[in-house]
Amino acid sequence: MILSGWGRFPQQWCDVHQPGSEAELRALLAHGPRIARGNGRGYGDCAMQRNATLEMRRFNRMLAFDADGGQLVTEAGVLLSDVIATFLPRGWFPPVTPGTKFVTIGGMVAADVHGKNHHRDGTFGRFVDWVDLMGEDGEVSRCSPQENAELFAWTLGGMGLTGIILRIAFRLRRVESAYIRQTTLPAKDLDSVMALFEEHAQSTYSVAWIDCLDGGAGLGRSALMLGEHAHIAQLPTPHRAAPFAAQTKRTHRVPFDLPQAALNRMTVKTFNALYYRNARGSAGDRLVDWNSYFYPLDAVLEWNRIYGVRGFMQFQCVLPLESAHPGLTALLRAIASSGEGSFLSVLKRLGAEHGPFSFPLDGYTLALDFPFSEKSARLMERLDAITLDHGGRFYLAKDARMSAATLRRSDPRAETLAMFRREGGIANFRSSQSERLCL
Amino acid sequence: MNTKPVLIIGARSDIGKALAHRYAASGYPVQLAARAAAGLEADAADIALRHGTIASVHELDILDTSSFADFLDGLPEAPEVAICVVGLLGDQATAQRDLAAATLTMRTNYEGPALLTGLIAERFAQRGSGTLIGISSVAGERGRASNYVYGSAKAGYTAFLSGLRNRLSKSGVHVMTVLPGFVRTRMTAGMDLPARLTAEPDAAAETILRAAEKRRNVIYVKPVWRLVLAVIQAIPEEIFKGTKL
DSSP states (O other): OEOOOTTTOOOOEOOOOOOOHHHHHHHHHHGSBBBBEEEOSSSTTTTOOSSSSEEEEOOOOOEEEEEETEEEEHHHHHHHHHHHHHHGGGGGSSSSSOOOOSSSSHHHHHHHHHTHHHHHHGGGGGGGEEEEEEETTTTEEESSSSSHHHHHHHHTTSTTTTTTEEEEEEEEEEEEEEEEEEEEEEEEEHHHHHHHHHHHTTSSSSEEOOOOOSSOOOOOOEEEEEEEOOOOOGGGHHHHHTTTTOOOOOEEEEEEOOOOGOOOOOHHHHHHHHHHHHHHTOHHHHHHHHEHOOOOGGGGGGGGGGGTTTTTEEEEEEEEEEHHHHHHHHHHHHHHHHTOOSOOOOEEEEOOOSSSSSSOSSSSEEEEEEESSSSHHHHHHHHHOOOOOOOOOOOOTSSSOOOHHHHHHOHHHHHHHHHHHHHTTTTOOHHHHHHTOOO | OOOOOOEEETSSSSSHHHHHHHHHHTTTOOOEETTTGGGGGGHHHHHHHHTTSSSEEOOOOOGGGGGHHHHTTSSSOOSSSSEEEOOOOOOOHHHHHHHHHHHHIIIIIHHEEEEHHHHHHHHHHTTEEEEEEEEOOOOSOOOOTTTHHHHHHHHHHHHHHHHHHHTHHHHEEEEEEEOOOOOOOOOGOOOOOGGGGGEEEEHHHHHHHHHHTOOOSSSETTTTTHHHHHHHSOHHHHHTTTTTO
């Protein structure tokens, strides 16, 4: 069938299988090159393989929970949304969450996802105690920092290229309520928002929405959103009796593919300006339910359709701290002068690098998306070049178009992974992305 | 919270699993019965974790009718609700020429389910309470060239449930027949199903639970099937025999 990632570009015919047991999975290994696919929320072609794409959603069972330490064992196809639905009412929350809850736990491991707390807590992988991995021979091995440690390390952020992730044990964190105390701080330019990030390094969660169209004095103007899990004592009295019964907004579905013109420069400009004003108006503390805080886009199901049938492309890079300011300035200038508005532009301070192939490093990450067009493709090549010039690298969960040469120049670890795969005899775990990037 | 369990017979099926989750979400302890039941331990753990209830697995071979009494005696607690989801579509073309294949389809869809449902009915009747739900099929409503071996077995099961309901109507035991129509499951995987006539397993489970609470007698998972069946049954045999349905 025709498959694509969440960005709907590229689209490819793939032979798709939906195994329901380890035995079925093992039998499929004989078909040659294959990659596991979770809920298809990777943006590009990281979970696609023409020869055999193995959908893991039938491996969707939670297996054990230790209510003392908070360790949860799940199969790889369990959705994060199901983990939250099950455990938030009991006072537990994922230790790290990406911007959507509709990801599988296996996918979170494969991309070693980060969240708004990366500067303090690191990636999801930091909370993974072990994974069960099916190798080329169909054997399943337990991988942890103690057992098969090297394989474990490469599996975190390894984009499914080290084997098929079957089961994961990870630790949830205790929370007292389903609410977040959110503080929104306006920042008039890049200097201000970076200063605010450094000033609020102790904040549990922090992320900035950034205006990518103002290329002048307001370059980098942003709204910085800080968040803390609310304690019971911080809730208004009516909520205290049922601190986990947060009402979440009803969801809407984008019913059809919008024409691309619906998201032209004007719409984007209005959106960004509105957002900025709102940030100034509502500066200060606000109590927000978990769903609105972590997953504002999940409220619009199939929001990827607003970009029309041609889809969109994501760009996410991270720049090391020492070159972050000049690098971000150059990136934002290039975007502003191109006139290609990015609907969602997110800036975030990341913490220390961890693991042999995980994306984050000590610095700043910028995430953008552009409707698919020749023009935006050229802009993204320009952004690649600026990132390389400033010693930055790219997030593979978002990538759909980078060249193998760009990856090699940005990240020497790529060649090490390729070698690890060749020597380990696991090169048949491969996606369209890994083929494109020669991993 | 309910304290008495629901027994799911044929718990490995997609509808069976969906029913197990739905009843667990309403607070029922869940008993999962199937062949090679050990393979359902992960599902039992998942149901227990997600819904904070008790879930257990129980070995049952629907063709081994002599084991039924021991099977029921071996349950940790007598169920309040018993649902038989057992079904085997089989291949019609094979069943036409291979008696063994046809026998398997008939025994799996009629003999086993009817005998077990009947045995449970006896125990429910003695107790004077309980709900029996049999998942039969619209295929049993009129025999068609494309699946009449399966359909005839389901017709038998539908008639059995109907008679049971009639007999037990004053006993405090309720019997409900479910005619699911198309449901997107492994049984129908690869078939080109019309969207308006097709239900998801979760939606089917929701419909079944609600209907059972209202003590309905015969339900279609999607109401539109009532209309479809009315039309199919209204076609005179002289015309029907020449159709390709």
